[in-house]
Amino acid sequence: MEPNLWVPPEYSVKSKPSLTQVSHPTNCTDEFVSNDFVRLAKWCPDGSVALAQCESGKLRMLDLFVYFLLACLIQCLCKHRPPELLHHTLSDWFTPPTKLWFPQAAPVLDFAWYPNATSRDPASFCFVTSVRECPVKLLDASDGRLRASYKIVDHRERQVAPHSLAFNPLASKLYCGFEDAIEVFDVHVPGEGTRLRTTPSKKSRDGLKGIISTLAFSPDISSGLYAAGSLNPSSSTSSNIAIFSESTGEVPVMFVGDDHQDGFGIRSSCTQVMFNPFRPYLLYACFRRHDTIYCWDLRGDLGSPIQTFSRSGEANVKRNVIETNQKMHFDVDLGGNWLAIGDEHGDVSMFDLSSPDADNVEEVVLPPRRDISPTLKYHAHDDTIGSVAFHPLRALLLSASGSRHFESTLASTSDSSENEESDVEGNEDVVDSELVQQERQLGVKKRRAKLQPAVVDNSVKLWDFGENSSTALPQ
Secondary structure, eight states: OOOOOOOOOOOOOSSOOEEEEEEOGGGSSTTOOTTOOEEEEEEOTTSSOEEEEETTSEEEEOOOHHHHHHHHHHHHHHTTOOGGGHHHHHHHHOOOOSOOEEEOSSOEEEEEEOTTOBTTBTTTOEEEEEETTSOEEEEETTTOOEEEEEOOBOTTSOBOOOSEEEEOTTSSEEEEEEBTEEEEEETTSOBOOEEEESSSOSSOOSSOOSBEEEEEEOSOTTTOEEEEEESSOOOSSOOSEEEEETTTTTSOSEEOOOTTSSSSSOSSOEEEEEEOSSSTTEEEEEETTOOEEEEEETTSOTTSOSEEEETTSOSOTTTOOOSOOSOOOOEEOTTSOEEEEEOTTSEEEEEEOOOTTTTOGGGOOSSSOEEEOOSEEEEOOSSOEEEEEEOSSSSEEEEEEOOOBOHHHHHHTOOGGGGGGHHHHHHHHHHHHHHHHHHHHHTOOOOOOOOOOBOSOOOEEEEEOOSSOSSOOOO
């Protein structure tokens, strides 16, 4: 009898996926801030829970327990099991954490799950987080207690918080990216680490300069390669994405760029790099205020992307400039077949990565490169989607929305009905200006309220791409 082999989940993109759960995690506490929203969400490697980074400087376990409860209930009913076994079926696969909120002393810059984390093993159920002006913390995911800390100190003996965190595939080393350097820690030895300079000096033009904003390791353990991206836009002769090796240290193995641009690199800040989980020689990267995601094949020409993915579906990337500076993270499913990313209009785009010639670098003819349009694009939120994440075991996609809107921005998108009250508001402005003049004449100093941003949609949604979804919510 042949053993049951695990296969990646299959995603049905023929139509809009079914919505299984809607959550507003920022409303679930008495410490709610009206302008709070989720910036980044990541699944635990075993898919039991998801951790979210909030604008208010807190980390939160997303309350997606209802979906897993319904899924286990349906599994018991389909297999004709008695209802008494529901508790055992749920507890065998999923153990809810005892604490949902993890407040931090300062804004959170990044976080990363331990690669072998699972809720069924308390020893491995943990994650690292980077908090401004604090050491890197290794926190227990069940109750938030501090397990270990890894400190980065600059030449003025100040604590430096890295902007990017990544574990190597063996989960023995922790890599932390900050300005002009990468700090490497032994996970089992808290304290100080080894510093890898990405550039020889401040004045030097060589190497990878600027804040290392993103790190990603290749799934191929034998290669030992990892990619690093910088917030400094590429110069005309260099790139802001470099490939390093664990064996060679701080000397970059290669740079990737685009010869079709004005120079070798892409003139924008790199916000995320990621390797294909199934084809580790494919590297994806996205950039700030840039509509296009680039894909390079490390076996071929690193100066020409083999694929570009445009969210607007247009090949002319120079016209497709995103208005917001907010980071919008993409994700690739574990089978390496689908890429998902949100945009500033609340739409999610799904790109097919399983092209028949994707594995054959010899068949790539340059130029031109292949410009790929979304296979599926659907409206998911009413605000900017800052993060999407594929479930590692099921055909699920997690999306989180929210951004900062000030009064001037909201006024520009208001309905025409508000324009009818413009005369009344104009009279109020005249009265306010007269009061300001009187206060100045009398020498009265009145502290004015600081303009606070507002959030249009700060929800987290769970989408089911399975063909036979039985946990869908009415839309």
